[in-house]
Structure formats: C-alpha cells, structure tokens
Amino acid sequence: MTAMPSQRLRPVVKILRLQGFPLLKQLRLEEALLRADPSNWWLVNDGAAEPTVVLGISGKPDQLVHLEKAKEKGIPLIKRYSGGGTVIVDGDTVLSTLILKAADLPYVEKFPGPIMAWSEDLYRPVFSHLGEFRARENDYVLGHLKFGGNAQAITKNKFVHHTSFLWHFQSHHMEVLKLPAKQPAYREGREHADFLCSLRDKLPTRAAFIESIRTAIAAAGFDTEEASLDEAEHALQRDHIKSTRVII
Numbered sequence: 001m002t003a004m005p006s007q008r009l010r011p012v013v014k015i016l017r018l019q020g021f022p023l024l025k026q027l028r029l030e031e032a033l034l035r036a037d038p039s040n041w042w043l044v045n046d047g048a049a050e051p052t053v054v055l056g057i058s059g060k061p062d063q064l065v066h067l068e069k070a071k072e073k074g075i076p077l078i079k080r081y082s083g084g085g086t087v088i089v090d091g092d093t094v095l096s097t098l099i100l101k102a103a104d105l106p107y108v109e110k111f112p113g114p115i116m117a118w119s120e121d122l123y124r125p126v127f128s129h130l131g132e133f134r135a136r137e138n139d140y141v142l143g144h145l146k147f148g149g150n151a152q153a154i155t156k157n158k159f160v161h162h163t164s165f166l167w168h169f170q171s172h173h174m175e176v177l178k179l180p181a182k183q184p185a186y187r188e189g190r191e192h193a194d195f196l197c198s199l200r201d202k203l204p205t206r207a208a209f210i211e212s213i214r215t216a217i218a219a220a221g222f223d224t225e226e227a228s229l230d231e232a233e234h235a236l237q238r239d240h241i242k243s244t245r246v247i248i
C-alpha cells in the first residue's frame with residue numbers, strides 16, 4: 001500500500017485584537033513576543049489610548065519633536081525597539097504589527113527593503129481598489145499622499161513589521177513633529193497636512209478595514225488563530241532584551 005504524500009501545513013499566525021490599548025504596553029508586549037516567544041503574531045490595536053509621539057530606536061528627540069509643544073499638550077514621547085521614523089498616534093490610528101518567523105517566509109530576505117516589498121504585496125488586496133497604492137521608502141501611499149508609516153525590527157529568527165495607519169489625523173497633533181532633515185523624496189518638503197490622507201474618507205468602517213487585513217494575511221499563506229491578551233503576556237515574564245522606554 002502506497003502512503004499518500006502529506007500536505008504541507010500552513011504556518012499559523014496568532015491574532016491579538018486590542019482596542020484603545022496603551023501604546024507603551026503594546027510596544028513592550030511586541031518586543032517580548034519578538035524576542036521571547038516562538039509563535040507568529042498579528043497584533044492590531046484599534047486606536048491608541050492617548051496621543052503619543054513614538055521615535056525609532058536611533059531617533060533624536062530634539063531634532064524630530066517640538067519638545068516644548070509636546071510638553072504643553074501633555075503628549076508623552078516613547079522610543080520604540082524598532083528602527084524607522086517618528087510618528088504621532090492617537091485614537092484615530094489603527095496600529096498593525098506582524099511578528100513572523102523567518103523560517104515561514106524563506107523567500108523573503110531578512111532586510112528592511114525586501115520585508116517592505118513583501119508587505120506591499122501583502123497589503124495590496126486591502127488598498128489597491130482605492131487608487132494607486134504603493135510602498136514608497138518606509139511609507140504606504142495612495143498616489144502622492146501617505147496613509148501609513150512602517151518600521152521593522154529584525155532578529156536572527158524573526159522579524160517585526162509594524163504600521164501606523166491613519167484612519168484620521170488631527171492637524172494640531174501633527175504640529176508637535178518637526179519636519180525631519182531626512183525626508184522621503186516624494187514628500188517634496190510638504191507640511192504634514194499636505195502630505196497625509198485619512199482612510200476614513202476611503203473605507204466604510206474600521207472593523208471592515210481590520211477584517212480585510214486578516215483576510216490578506218490568510219491569502220498570503222497563513223492560517224489565523226484568535227489569541228488572548230493573557231496568552232500573549234506570558235512572553236513578558238521570559239528573559240529578553242527590553243529597549244522600549246519613555247523619554248518624556
């Protein structure tokens with residue numbers, strides 16, 4: 001009797017759904033899941049708990065943020081564990097974080113450029129019907145307007161690709177950020193209000209948007225499995241490097 005060839009199992013991504021979750025806690029949880037947990041994860045936080053400025057691990061606050069304005073507005077500054085630029089997030093930001101094992105994506109080189117290109121393909125079904133969707137440098141854009149900023153952290157066996165999606169944005173919050181000396185070429189020196197667009201003007205609901213991301217993850221070759229915050233937080237108890245911190 002000839003044995004039937006076994007089907008290759010699809011890798012599983014655990015889904016952790018959050019809403020209004022404090023950003024510092026989210027970033028520390030992501031870092032723990034990257035460094036001290038063996039599973040694939042997708043964390044989606046539907047709105048940060050409060051306006052917060054987040055800098056990349058090498059970002060210099062005095063060069064990137066109007067510190068006095070941030071202090072006046074009571075907006076905290078966090079330095080995250082990943083690279084990338086500076087963003088301000090709030091309740092109108094949808095935060096999407098993929099934490100994946102390199103072995104489950106053997107065709108993707110573990111460098112920022114190839115990961116960014118892979119993510120563009122991943123998200124294409126979510127956004128391509130809205131217009132000319134592209135990844136440009138570290139951003140997602142429709143035409144010449146940015147609606148998502150990205151950053152990565154890469155270890156030997158895993159990587160993080162996280163995105164802040166602008167469901168809507170408050171211009172007065174954006175005033176806290178300085179125009180960075182190093183800008184994407186396509187920005188052409190534009191102020192934030194002339195450089196950004198809101199997804200709420202283009203998509204029906206936040207819930208439908210989040211579900212479309214889950215569908216895209218499944219279409220990219222993963223099975224998805226709902227997980228609890230308690231399960232994810234076990235990683236916080238394990239030994240790992242902790243580089244996410246509050247600056248102000």
